[in-house]
Amino acid sequence: MKAALFCLTATFLAGSISEQAFAQASFLAGIPRNEVLIAENPEGRITNPTWFNIWVVNHGSNSNGLQQLGMDTLWYIDPDAGIDGVWDNSLASDKPSYNSDFTEMTVKLRDGIYWSDGVEFTADDVVYTVETQMKNPTTTWGPGFLASVDSVTAPDKNTVVFKLKRANSRFHSLFTVRWNACWIMPKHVFEKQADPTKFEFNPPVTLGPYTLKSFDPNGAWYIWQRRDDWQRTTLGRFGEPGPKYVAYIDPGPPDKRVILQLNHELDIIHDTTPEGVFTLAKQSPSSHFWFKGFPYAHPDPTLPAVVFNHDIDAFKNRDVRWALTLLIDMKAVSMASYRGAATISAIAVPPTGLYPKYYFDPLEDWLKNFEIDTGKSKYKPYDPTVAQQIADLLRPTMGDKIPKDPKEIATAFGRGWWKPNPQVATELLERAGFKKTGGKWMKPDGTPFSITMLVEGDQRPVMTRAGTMIVQEWRQFGIDAKTQAYPSDFFPRVASGDFEAAMAWSVETWGGHPDLSFFLDSWHSEFVKPAGQRQPPRNWQRWSNPELDKIIEQVRAIGFDDPKGVDLGQQFIKLAVQEMPIIPLMSYNVFTCMDTTYWTGYPSAETDPYTDPVPNWANTKYMMVKLKPVEKK
Amino acid sequence: MRSYLWYLARRFGQFVLVVFVGINIVFFVTHATPIDPVEQAISSATQFGQSDPRAVEIMRKALRELYGLDGSIWQQYLTFWRRLATGDFGPSLSAFPTSVSTLIGQALPWTAGLLSTSTLVAWCVGNFMGGLAGYYRKNRLLKGLGIVATGLQPIPSYIMSLVVLILFGYLWPILPISGGVEMNIHPGFTFSFLGSVAAHSLLPVLSLALITIGAWFVGMRSLVSNIVAEDYVVYAELAGVDRHKILTSYVMRNALAPQLTGLALSLGGIFNGAIITEVVFGYPGLGTLLVRGVNSGDYSLVLGIASISIIAVATAVFAIDLLYPLLDPRVKVR
Numbered sequence: 001m002k003a004a005l006f007c008l009t010a011t012f013l014a015g016s017i018s019e020q021a022f023a024q025a026s027f028l029a030g031i032p033r034n035e036v037l038i039a040e041n042p043e044g045r046i047t048n049p050t051w052f053n054i055w056v057v058n059h060g061s062n063s064n065g066l067q068q069l070g071m072d073t074l075w076y077i078d079p080d081a082g083i084d085g086v087w088d089n090s091l092a093s094d095k096p097s098y099n100s101d102f103t104e105m106t107v108k109l110r111d112g113i114y115w116s117d118g119v120e121f122t123a124d125d126v127v128y129t130v131e132t133q134m135k136n137p138t139t140t141w142g143p144g145f146l147a148s149v150d151s152v153t154a155p156d157k158n159t160v161v162f163k164l165k166r167a168n169s170r171f172h173s174l175f176t177v178r179w180n181a182c183w184i185m186p187k188h189v190f191e192k193q194a195d196p197t198k199f200e201f202n203p204p205v206t207l208g209p210y211t212l213k214s215f216d217p218n219g220a221w222y223i224w225q226r227r228d229d230w231q232r233t234t235l236g237r238f239g240e241p242g243p244k245y246v247a248y249i250d251p252g253p254p255d256k257r258v259i260l261q262l263n264h265e266l267d268i269i270h271d272t273t274p275e276g277v278f279t280l281a282k283q284s285p286s287s288h289f290w291f292k293g294f295p296y297a298h299p300d301p302t303l304p305a306v307v308f309n310h311d312i313d314a315f316k317n318r319d320v321r322w323a324l325t326l327l328i329d330m331k332a333v334s335m336a337s338y339r340g341a342a343t344i345s346a347i348a349v350p351p352t353g354l355y356p357k358y359y360f361d362p363l364e365d366w367l368k369n370f371e372i373d374t375g376k377s378k379y380k381p382y383d384p385t386v387a388q389q390i391a392d393l394l395r396p397t398m399g400d401k402i403p404k405d406p407k408e409i410a411t412a413f414g415r416g417w418w419k420p421n422p423q424v425a426t427e428l429l430e431r432a433g434f435k436k437t438g439g440k441w442m443k444p445d446g447t448p449f450s451i452t453m454l455v456e457g458d459q460r461p462v463m464t465r466a467g468t469m470i471v472q473e474w475r476q477f478g479i480d481a482k483t484q485a486y487p488s489d490f491f492p493r494v495a496s497g498d499f500e501a502a503m504a505w506s507v508e509t510w511g512g513h514p515d516l517s518f519f520l521d522s523w524h525s526e527f528v529k530p531a532g533q534r535q536p537p538r539n540w541q542r543w544s545n546p547e548l549d550k551i552i553e554q555v556r557a558i559g560f561d562d563p564k565g566v567d568l569g570q571q572f573i574k575l576a577v578q579e580m581p582i583i584p585l586m587s588y589n590v591f592t593c594m595d596t597t598y599w600t601g602y603p604s605a606e607t608d609p610y611t612d613p614v615p616n617w618a619n620t621k622y623m624m625v626k627l628k629p630v631e632k633k
Numbered sequence: 634m635r636s637y638l639w640y641l642a643r644r645f646g647q648f649v650l651v652v653f654v655g656i657n658i659v660f661f662v663t664h665a666t667p668i669d670p671v672e673q674a675i676s677s678a679t680q681f682g683q684s685d686p687r688a689v690e691i692m693r694k695a696l697r698e699l700y701g702l703d704g705s706i707w708q709q710y711l712t713f714w715r716r717l718a719t720g721d722f723g724p725s726l727s728a729f730p731t732s733v734s735t736l737i738g739q740a741l742p743w744t745a746g747l748l749s750t751s752t753l754v755a756w757c758v759g760n761f762m763g764g765l766a767g768y769y770r771k772n773r774l775l776k777g778l779g780i781v782a783t784g785l786q787p788i789p790s791y792i793m794s795l796v797v798l799i800l801f802g803y804l805w806p807i808l809p810i811s812g813g814v815e816m817n818i819h820p821g822f823t824f825s826f827l828g829s830v831a832a833h834s835l836l837p838v839l840s841l842a843l844i845t846i847g848a849w850f851v852g853m854r855s856l857v858s859n860i861v862a863e864d865y866v867v868y869a870e871l872a873g874v875d876r877h878k879i880l881t882s883y884v885m886r887n888a889l890a891p892q893l894t895g896l897a898l899s900l901g902g903i904f905n906g907a908i909i910t911e912v913v914f915g916y917p918g919l920g921t922l923l924v925r926g927v928n929s930g931d932y933s934l935v936l937g938i939a940s941i942s943i944i945a946v947a948t949a950v951f952a953i954d955l956l957y958p959l960l961d962p963r964v965k966v967r
């Protein structure tokens with residue numbers, strides 16, 4: 001017996017000693033910690049990690065550094081201020097040049113840009129990229145080219161001419177990075193392959209400032225090394241990238257990401273929970289956020305909203321949509337979803353990037369005067385102080401983390417929203433033929449007014465909490481509303497039309513550029529599918545409106561930078577307020593957390609908003625030249 | 634011998650039937666899912682980037698042809714069995730054109746290593762301690778260990794994973810908390826690689842073993858408690874046989890037979906993966922792969938993992954069935 005117990009104790013001690021021995025090992029072999037920037041790959045562990053052929057649908061990973069550090073294309077639009085303005089001519093030496101009827105686009109390319117294997121980048125690469133993908137419609141951008149391109153030629157090594165099948169004033173957006181864009185293929189590598197769609201492209205030959213150093217065959221991490229000839233890449237214009245190495249890793253669930261940053265083993269958390277950020281803000285003095293105080297998060301130029309299915313009879317009526325809007329207390333939704341760290345929006349564009357200047361400020365007075373006429377009463381629903389009220393609610397617990405300056409509050413929390421008013425909502429519903437019987441609302445046909453709100457559940461907890469709060473508010477008013485969690489296959493289900501309302505987004509903008517065509521063009525009624533057929537992105541609500549069509553057609557007829565675009569954008573926003581096809585809620589706030597233990601120079605809303613810090617955006621490459629190693633004292 | 638061969642043939646028939654029925658159920662369940670891999674692919678390709686509605690239509694048609702989803706479910710069923718007969722599960726739909734076999738081959742060694750280690754550690758420790766506790770019922774230390782083991786047993790695996798993660802990853806950060814091996818290390822039979830694999834497996838093994846030790850402990854203690862009251866044990870004690878010999882040769886040996894069955898089933902089950910533990914620790918095993926397959930509607934992948942799991946468990950049961958009559962003469966082969 002004693003011997004047995006002795007054996008047990010000895011085994012335990014041996015285990016403890018070996019654990020401590022292992023604990024001395026670093027988590028990154030052979031690379032000094034102060035030379036590597038470690039960022040989260042939000043795609044997690046990659047299923048087919050050896051694939052770097054980014055042009056094939058379902059290739060390995062976008063967010064493993066491949067599109068951020070290895071790829072390049074003609075133009076970039078920054079969602080924030082940009083490193084040298086919002087628009088960057090990357091591989092192109094100038095902006096796209098269209099003929100008068102937008103059926104031809106000419107591109108001039110930069111000289112002196114080289115692939116990582118030493119071959120010069122030329123117009124032939126661009127032509128090859130387009131033609132190869134057109135021959136293979138299972139590629140990511142092939143279908144886009146097939147729909148638009150008649151021919152593509154390279155009159156000389158620095159010029160590409162596209163002849164288009166139809167007028168398309170926004171054709172260049174296929175080569176313009178918002179989050180990504182069509183990346184240029186190395187012709188000299190791919191042309192040797194019998195089938196370019198079955199080529200792994202491992203290791204990738206890059207145009208960006210980094211090359212692949214090593215990666216986990218099980219897909220958990222990728223390490224990129226700065227090119228010795230980084231001056232011969234487009235980023236060379238802005239200086240030497242700071243980190244010699246960049247690692248994109250799968251850090252695991254949100255709690256673990258926070259632990260890793262507390263241990264200084266993860267420099268950039270892509271996103272975590274509001275609670276995780278509050279923990280870092282309290283316990284990690286070296287953590288840096290887009291906003292130095294609340295809401296900490298970076299507001300991405302995407303607009304989470306209540307998306308109605310306009311194929312459902314009840315939601316075809318504007319009065320019903322407005323009634324449901326006037327039952328929502330935005331303060332409660334902000335607190336429930338983001339714990340107050342939301343940047344709210346009353347209109348159908350996100351309050352981010354340069355949009356406050358283009359759309360929010362100019363429309364503020366119009367919103368204040370906007371009036372709803374129920375037939376029984378008139379009501380001005382816009383309350384310009386809602387963001388201020390949210391800030392005031394948070395101040396007792398968050399103290400000086402909450403800004404006091406109204407301008408700072410507007411940037412961080414947004415501006416106004418719609419005032420809840422059950423009486424006006426009642427009048428609107430009654431005008432639509434609805435009746436309240438026994439405390440429950442009935443539709444004009446006498447059946448109960450029920451709404452099932454589709455949410456993503458654990459897959460997107462913040463939005464799920466927002467949806468749950470909205471549903472509670474509708475229920476309190478007597479509507480039979482409930483949520484349904486559908487974590488997998490969410491957007492394909494929304495596209496199928498098998499939903500009534502969804503916590504989703506159908507508005508995504510450039511952020512830094514006022515042109516709204518990125519999402520708006522697809523809202524034209526020509527693309528609205530009948531019930532039972534799949535709706536293409538992004539008009540998930542299947543809303544069609546003749547006035548909207550006119551606006552879109554006018555946008556199509558003008559150039560990308562035409563100042564009339566802002567005016568047309570404002571017309572769209574006013575129409576969307578009047579019709580309320582979706583209920584806009586807030587920007588998509590991403591809780592990116594940056595550790596300053598080893599690196600400094602991260603972007604910040606207050607001092608240097610030069611780019612979006614969220615590290616799965618392709619614009620992340622601009623961050624590399626601003627990051628500098630922290631000098632050890 | 635003849636009766637044993639007849640017994641073997643019957644058991645083999647059961648084995649084939651279980652595998653066939655199990656795989657059929659998985660095939661039809663996975664194909665009944667509303668998740669469409671083509672729509673998933675389109676969604677991921679267009680969610681952040683270009684989304685010209687005309688282009689989406691072209692992409693949908695092209696992907697449907699590429700993935701071979703145009704045939705009827707019966708054609709897909711026959712193709713599946715034809716491929717399975719040659720050990721091929723076809724291409725993964727979420728990682729096209731990488732084959733499912735390749736993906737499983739990459740993940741399987743990690744899961745097998747992790748779960749076989751944790752299962753064997755838990756089985757050995759739990760049974761050893763349980764055997765001692767059943768025999769030395771008055772020993773306070775063993776009573777205390779019993780309380781701890783039974784207390785740990787009902788803890789859900791995700792709670793245990795998070796507890797050890799916070800303990801050894803944050804409060805006392807001495808162990809790696811993510812991945813299967815240190816980054817940037819070359820795989821091979823080197824001390825640094827194997828040491829790193831061992832270090833990275835410690836927390837997942839610990840979290841899995843801690844909760845299963847209790848189950849083995851309780852089972853073994855109760856078996857031993859019954860056996861010590863058997864006549865042959867009492868006679869051995871009265872005859873003055875050494876207590877250590879009674880414990881090892883008379884008591885624990887007899888109590889081990891049902892525990893061995895449990896061990897075989899547990900080892901067969903390692904091919905299911907430890908989904909929650911692998912996800913929490915970012916471990917590169919089958920559990921993580923399965924979650925990705927389910928979320929992306931990749932029924933080729935899900936079917937591949939489930940088929941391997943069914944075959945593994947059925948094989949373990951079959952092996953035990955074959956060995957039992959040889960190990961324990963009380964089991965009849967009729």
